[in-house]
Amino acid sequence: MGETSNTWPGEDPSVYDTLAPSELWNPQVLYRGRPMQERGRAMLRTLFESVSDGLFILEHLPEGESQGTSQPRYRFLVCNPAFRRMFFLLSGPVEGEDLLSCLTASTAAQIQLHTQHCIKHRRRVSFELSLVDPASTPDQEQTHILIVTLSPVLEGEKPIRQIVGSCQDITERKQVEWALQRSQERLLEQNRALMALTRHKALNQGDLQAALREICTTAAHTLRVERVGVWLYTPERSSIRCVNQFEINQNNPEGSHTQGAEIWAKDYPRYFHALEQERTIAADQVAEDPRTVEFRNSYLTGIGVVSMLDAPIRLEGQMVGILCHGHVGFPRHWTLEEQNFAGSLADLVSLALEISERRQMEEALRQAEERYRNFFENAVEGIFFTDAAGRYLSANPALAQICGYDSPEALMQEVKNVGTQLYVDPSQREEFVRLLHEQGSVRGFEYQIRRRDGSIIWVRENARLVKDGEGNILGYEGISEDITAQKQNLAHIEFRAHHDALTGLVNRERFSDQLQQVLKQYRHEMLALLFVDLDRFKDINDTFGHSVGDDLLRGVAQRLTECVRSGDTVARWGGDEFTLLLPQIGNPIVAMRLAQRILDTFQKPICCQGHAIAVTCSIGIALYPQDGVEACTLLHHADLALYRVKENSRNGFQLYSPINEIPTTVRSTIL
Known part of the structure; x- marks a missing residue:
């Protein structure tokens, strides 16, 4: 590319030698003796000044102008107001000034490093830059994140002398990304906690006190609250009594468990009414929330709790107690994920109560059998029992839905042989049966089935071999789940990776x-x-x-x-x-x-x-x-x-x- 000139035919070029770089944009200079089309430069300057992105031009100083230093130097030729705002350069000169003299050492070093890369490779480079607002205080430091793009001005094979830069503030986008990441991390932590609790030995063995201790401790650490307690109704339902409360404070960071405190329902009618109606009570400020304001001058006096997240514990549709979370210090906003987690913890308390009762009395065993039937009917996984020939003897609604049938009865009536009617590859059924006979059970067996409408889906199955008291094979029972979406997501992820x-x-x-x-x-x-x-x-x-x-x-x-x-x-x-x-x-x-x-x-x-x-x-x-x-x-x-x-x-x-x-x-x- 040839060099462009600021002068016109018949015009003395020395007129512009004394002009500062910024003056070349001055309309009075541009209009003086210039053709009409050249006035577009004034309009370009207006656009340059008004765009929201920060724009600037750096000049790479030759070694002779580097003031004896071996490091390359750069100076600003021009920059727009948006650039000044982004880099907090609202006072003092910028045009014509050295890069190191305008910016902080760390910021200038980053820009200089990428500028050198841009010049060396003769191509555009982009990078993120973090800037701290100098007006912010140390305890409330405000950091701005910018995307800076540097583009070399190429003139054939000549050495690069100028670099055009643009800046875009992406602070809000980054904050949204960070907030989403933190939310996902909290949700993952909560899911892991729930999985660990469901597998805990105390819960599965019916040790109620041990299970409640573990639930309260896990809830306090996961939600990062100072107090978690399980309160159950007394037999007459006139009050609730604390059966386990875990508390952490500065004097006792390991925490301790207590029990025995009692609250009378007649003293807190709004609170107990709300518990009957809602999944959770999330009170950001106890003293102002109408559902919890009754506690302001009574039970909570002196313990410092300012925010509460309470979930009712229900058994067979009836509220039997409350799982309470108390936060000390400043008011706290409870997220939807935290509310759902509290509800799930309350469900775990309910499960612990059920298991305990089932182990203690005959009536609990009858109720447990009924709950199993409800689980069988309402489970999202398909549950089945087939004879050795592959005919369904029992199936739940979820399995019928997975296979594309309106009801379990329709499934059992139409499917006479699972291997030939459902399996896309009958040899997989043979492999499934072989593994069952060799191992007694199969976990995570995946295969494709053809649904009633002809569509093909992926299914994962856990099953076991069922025998009578004399060792004769009665059939196979297990659980099936539709994993088509998982397979598609995995295939998509694998495709994106390659x-x-x-x-x-x-x-x-x-x-x-x-x-x-x-x-x-x-x-x-x-x-x-x-x-x-x-x-x-x-x-x-x-x-x-x-x-x-x-x-x-x-x-x-x-x-x-x-x-x-x-x-x-x-x-x-x-x-x-x-x-x-x-x-x-x-x-x-x-x-x-x-x-x-x-x-x-x-x-x-x-x-x-x-x-x-x-x-x-x-x-x-x-x-x-x-x-x-x-x-x-x-x-x-x-x-x-x-x-x-x-x-x-x-x-x-x-x-x-x-x-x-x-x-x-x-x-x-x-x-």
Whole structure:
């Protein structure tokens, strides 16, 4: 690119020698003797000043102007008000000042480091930058997160003297991401706590006191509250009595358990009425919430609890007690996840009570059998019992729904043989039965079934072999669950891990793995590795925008895929670079013909958002085994051949040859 001049024909250029960089934007200077179209620069200045993104231009000072230091220096040529606000430079000069003199040492060092990278590689770089508001206090420090993009001003092969920068404040987005991450972490912690409690020995063995101690302790640590207690109604239901309360304070960080306190229902009518109606009572401020205000001058006096999260404990639809969480200190807002967690903990207390009662009395056993029936009918997992021939003897509604039937009765009536009517692959049923007979039980057995409407889903099954007292096989019982969504999510995750998100082609890592595999598989056969790089893609991006550039890359990926054979691999290597792997070509001519086919297919413009964009490419080819027997060698040699094409006016292909070797310092300037 040639240098542009600020003067016009017949105008003395020395007039502008004394102007500061910012004065070049002055409308009075721009309009003086200038054509009408040049007044657009004044409008451009107005836009420059009013955009919300921070904009600035840095000048790279030559070594002669670096004041004797070996470190490169940069100074600001111009910046807009948004930049000043983002970097808290609302007072003092910026234009013409050194980078180190305007910004803090750490901020300047980061910008300087990335600026050097931008100049060295002659391409745009983006990075995140954290800035602390100097007006904020140490105890309430306000940090702003910026995305800074540096773009070199290229003038042919000349050294880069100017860098254009833009800044975008992403603080709010980051805060939302951090809040979501913290919420997910808390939810995961709560789920882990619930899983640990459900597996705890005390709960499953019916040791009520031990189970309540564990629930209260876990709840306090997970929700980070100072007091957690389980209160149960007395037989006459006139009051509730604390059966276990866990409390933590500064004097006792390990915590302690107490019991015996009593609260009379008649003294707190609003509170007990709310418990009967609601899943949880989440009182951010006990003294102001109408459901808990009755405690303000009574029970809570002196213990410091300002926020409460209480969940009713229910057995068979009736409230039998309360699980109470008390927070000391400042008022606290209870999130929906915390409220759900408290409700789940109350359900665990209910389960502990049920197990304890079942072990103590005959009536509890009868109730437990009824609850099992409810569980069987309402469980989200399919529960079944089949005879040895594969006929359903018992099935719950969830299993009928999984298999696509309206009711368990319809399922049992129509399915006479599970293996032939439901299993997509009957041999899997044979394997399932074999494992049951050999091991007595099977866990996590996955297979596909064909539902009543013909659709195919994935199912996971846990089952066991059922025998009578004499050892005769009665059948098989177990639990089934629909894992189709899990399978699809796993497949999606795996696809995303191995494919480029923009083009859908395999990504760089996956391509490297496939290259290694192909080299091992076709050790004695010729294969070709092609590097394809779009010519002047940056100009297209700058002209039409990144959205059009992305559409163009997708169009390029489609055309490359259409050019290759079914057994070939096309990958996006990165940016506007693509790689192709051609196994079993037999002859270099196959690779050359493909390269020519690719060049020919790009003779037709690609339509992107209403633009017909003509694009050419450069192709470097390396052959196995003559150009290398290792993946890294082939990649390197294909890259060298590509840069030879770039050096020779682009839009062509080149087979690797040792004479194509290009010094690194030369190759870095070809693009």
